[in-house]
Amino acid sequence: MKNLFLVTAFACLSILQANANEQKIIRISTDNTDLILQVAENGRLYQSYLGEKLLHENDLKNLPWDIHAGSDGSVTRRGWEVYSGSGNEEYFEPAIALTHNDGNPSTYLYYVSSSTQAVEGGTQTTINLRDDKYPVDVTLYYVAYPKENVIKTWSEIKHQEKKPVILSKYASTMLYFNRTKYYLTEFSSDWAKEMQMSSQQLQPGKKILDTKLGSRAAMHIQPFFEIGLDQPVNEHQGEVIMGTIGWTGNFRFTFEVDNVGNLRIIPAINPYASAYELKPDEVFTTPEFIFTLSNEGTGSGSRNLHEWARNYQLKDGKGNRLTLLNNWENTGFNFNQEILADLMTEAKHLGVDMFLLDDGWFGNKYPRKDDHAGLGDWEVTHDKLPGGIKALTDAAKEAGVKFGIWIEPEMVNPKSELFEKHPDWAIHYPNREMYFYRNQLVLDLSNPKVQDYVYQVVDNILSENPEVAYFKWDCNSPITNIYSPYLKDKQGNLYIDHVRGVYNVMKRVKENYPNVPMMLCSGGGARCDYEALKYFTEFWCSDNTDPVERIFIQWGFSQFFPSKAMCAHVTSWNRNTSIKFRTDVASMCKLGFDIGLKELSQDELKYCQDAVANWKKFQSAIMEGTQYRLVSPYESNHMAVNYVSKDKKQAILFAYDIHPRYQEKLMAVKIQGLDPNAMYKVEEINLMPNTNASLRNNGKIFSGDYLMKVGLDVFGFGQTQSHVISIIAQ
Numbered sequence: 255m256k257n258l259f260l261v262t263a264f265a266c267l268s269i270l271q272a273n274a275n276e277q278k279i280i281r282i283s284t285d286n287t288d289l290i291l292q293v294a295e296n297g298r299l300y301q302s303y304l305g306e307k308l309l310h311e312n313d314l315k316n317l318p319w320d321i322h323a324g325s326d327g328s329v330t331r332r333g334w335e336v337y338s339g340s341g342n343e344e345y346f347e348p349a350i351a352l353t354h355n356d357g358n359p360s361t362y363l364y365y366v367s368s369s370t371q372a373v374e375g376g377t378q379t380t381i382n383l384r385d386d387k388y389p390v391d392v393t394l395y396y397v398a399y400p401k402e403n404v405i406k407t408w409s410e411i412k413h414q415e416k417k418p419v420i421l422s423k424y425a426s427t428m429l430y431f432n433r434t435k436y437y438l439t440e441f442s443s444d445w446a447k448e449m450q451m452s453s454q455q456l457q458p459g460k461k462i463l464d465t466k467l468g469s470r471a472a473m474h475i476q477p478f479f480e481i482g483l484d485q486p487v488n489e490h491q492g493e494v495i496m497g498t499i500g501w502t503g504n505f506r507f508t509f510e511v512d513n514v515g516n517l518r519i520i521p522a523i524n525p526y527a528s529a530y531e532l533k534p535d536e537v538f539t540t541p542e543f544i545f546t547l548s549n550e551g552t553g554s555g556s557r558n559l560h561e562w563a564r565n566y567q568l569k570d571g572k573g574n575r576l577t578l579l580n581n582w583e584n585t586g587f588n589f590n591q592e593i594l595a596d597l598m599t600e601a602k603h604l605g606v607d608m609f610l611l612d613d614g615w616f617g618n619k620y621p622r623k624d625d626h627a628g629l630g631d632w633e634v635t636h637d638k639l640p641g642g643i644k645a646l647t648d649a650a651k652e653a654g655v656k657f658g659i660w661i662e663p664e665m666v667n668p669k670s671e672l673f674e675k676h677p678d679w680a681i682h683y684p685n686r687e688m689y690f691y692r693n694q695l696v697l698d699l700s701n702p703k704v705q706d707y708v709y710q711v712v713d714n715i716l717s718e719n720p721e722v723a724y725f726k727w728d729c730n731s732p733i734t735n736i737y738s739p740y741l742k743d744k745q746g747n748l749y750i751d752h753v754r755g756v757y758n759v760m761k762r763v764k765e766n767y768p769n770v771p772m773m774l775c776s777g778g779g780a781r782c783d784y785e786a787l788k789y790f791t792e793f794w795c796s797d798n799t800d801p802v803e804r805i806f807i808q809w810g811f812s813q814f815f816p817s818k819a820m821c822a823h824v825t826s827w828n829r830n831t832s833i834k835f836r837t838d839v840a841s842m843c844k845l846g847f848d849i850g851l852k853e854l855s856q857d858e859l860k861y862c863q864d865a866v867a868n869w870k871k872f873q874s875a876i877m878e879g880t881q882y883r884l885v886s887p888y889e890s891n892h893m894a895v896n897y898v899s900k901d902k903k904q905a906i907l908f909a910y911d912i913h914p915r916y917q918e919k920l921m922a923v924k925i926q927g928l929d930p931n932a933m934y935k936v937e938e939i940n941l942m943p944n945t946n947a948s949l950r951n952n953g954k955i956f957s958g959d960y961l962m963k964v965g966l967d968v969f970g971f972g973q974t975q976s977h978v979i980s981i982i983a984q
């Protein structure tokens with residue numbers, strides 16, 4: 255009885271509050287975009303607009319929040335509810351679904367209050383919603399970054415029911431569009447085949463992009479999408495929304511076109527096998543959904559995201575990056591102290607900043623000779639590296655380069671001392687035969703003890719060897735044998751709590767070692783979301799370093815990431831292509847090498863040394879500047895991209911002939927982003943020794959206007975040829 259009274263009183267209070275706020279309009283805006291939300295007469299919150307920024311505040315109240323109502327013509331309550339609950343009068347996919355203590359599965363959320371506050375780079379809007387019948391609260395967060403034209407949004411769910419509730423849907427947000435047509439571009443992936451772009455028109459019904467890999471989370475689908483509004487996605491024109499979810503685990507994007515042709519976009523953690531038990535007062539925070547709306551195609555949308563990521567999201571987003579020599583493609587597991595010391599000298603000779611030691615340096619009882627054993631035992635293999643990490647950092651110091659090291663701390667090989675000691679730390683079924691991905695198991699990061707252990711992998715290395723300057727943090731397996739010995743009868747929490755455990759570790763590493771740069775790697779590029787990248791300075795795009803394939807992979811990643819986040823190495827993949835072509839492709843991103851330099855001829859080595867020096871010279875354009883994708887490899891047999899420094903004094907053009915057809919029509923490449931009134935000297939760089947520039951008018955001076963309107967003839971008919979052009983203001 256007392257309870258009933260409380261619930262009724264609570265409900266009345268909510269409705270009263272909602273009525274008091276009737277018609278309240280909440281405006282979330284950047285310099286170019288408005289997202290307008292409105293409290294309707296029923297006290298619930300609806301989206302009344304998402305699009306190009308509106309000029310007059312007065313117009314906001316006229317926005318038709320409820321004309322999206324039923325196709326029978328009646329004005330029903332069916333509008334675009336901002337965080338639609340399950341079991342209401344809305345017939346399409348909801349944002350939230352939970353089962354209350356009494357078994358009732360419905361949720362109706364009413365507006366309670368909202369506020370705004372300034373945060374780094376923008377304004378945060380916080381909106382509180384509450385169910386009128388159950389003590390369930392949802393808080394919606396939106397951070398709008400005006401200059402970069404990016405909005406980041408997430409939600410929090412909590413309750414004060416007596417016992418845990420079961421959450422079965424928990425979207426980050428919901429967005430709606432009312433357009434004639436919607437064209438989705440998605441980014442499918444696999445090992446060595448990351449970020450393959452494909453497009454389709456969305457038809458009535460749902461299109462879902464999701465993964466259920468647990469860890470190595472984006473191996474099959476990357477957490478990014480683009481939707482062309484009214485027309486297919488285009489690089490240079492048209493309206494497009496570009497979105498990504500910051501979640502290093504199972505995600506799901508739902509795109510639903512309803513009966514009247516409206517589109518709803520629901521970014522969320524994938525609820526697959528994840529009916530989440532949420533305790534009273536525990537806060538369930540959804541991942542951040544980050545999006546930009548561009549009126550000038552994906553080129554401008556990408557530039558928004560690049561700028562935003564460098565300014566606010568990426569670890570050390572404004573700092574420099576280290577060029578490096580890695581040993582994985584060169585030595586694999588076969589190295590010793592002398593070989594490594596030799597490579598450090600080579601790194602110095604090449605002109606890069608760092609030597610990066612890859613897999614194979616640890617394990618004693620079960621040495622890591624190949625990928626069958628040793629993961630989990632993070633102690634140097636004594637007979638392979640008798641001087642330990644200390645001898646390696648000493649050797650690096652002597653050679654004059656920094657030293658970085660590979661780890662894969664979230665994993666364990668069953669053949670390891672760690673597994674012998676703590677079999678219950680690995681995710682696996684208690685009663686079934688195990689199956690493996692790359693001979694390993696995933697450690698159960700939902701368990702705080704395991705989190706401590708994983709943190710200590712990094713902490714031990716760094717506290718014993720403060721000279722270690724860099725980590726490559728790998729994650730080669732999806733979650734297999736999906737059962738947490740720690741969570742016992744709460745297996746629905748595993749996929750989610752595991753990811754939160756990973757973040758707890760990453761957070762601790764960043765807090766205690768804020769200045770150590772780190773590469774995020776996952777059997778190539780299967781982990782590169784914007785949440786993980788709060789803790790990592792960069793990521794490995796792909797094990798596929800064939801330059802032809804890399805052109806496509808990097809083109810894909812560049813849609814969402816600035817080049818300073820994307821690691822690209824020159825290797826021996828596709829030896830049919832020249833070292834110049836391979837290096838010119840890697841030079842578009844954060845440059846590194848992973849090749850035996852002794853394999854190279856004198857000329858090739860000299861070429862690489864020059865290319866490293868040139869890359870460093872153009873860092874302010876490539877790493878900090880603005881990127882313009884000029885010619886798509888998906889639409890031609892070529893590719894071109896240029897970067898311009900912020901002050902427009904320095905630019906660099908990369909142009910590639912992939913597989914041109916015989917006598918095909920070659921077009922001049924029009925540079926973008928220059929100062930039309932400045933004069934620029936144009937010169938081909940990255941030339942093999944003793945070869946002449948093939949650029950017509952090499953060394954000549956042109957106006958920015960000319961270069962942008964007439965362009966340069968940089969394409970040719972050769973197979974896998976490249977040209978790098980320096981463009982310097984005079």
Ligand code: GLA
Nearest residue numbers: 582612613775776777778797
């Ligand atoms: C993954 C990475 C590679 C390399 C190996 C080592 O596949 O993507 O770059 O580090 O692991 O085992």
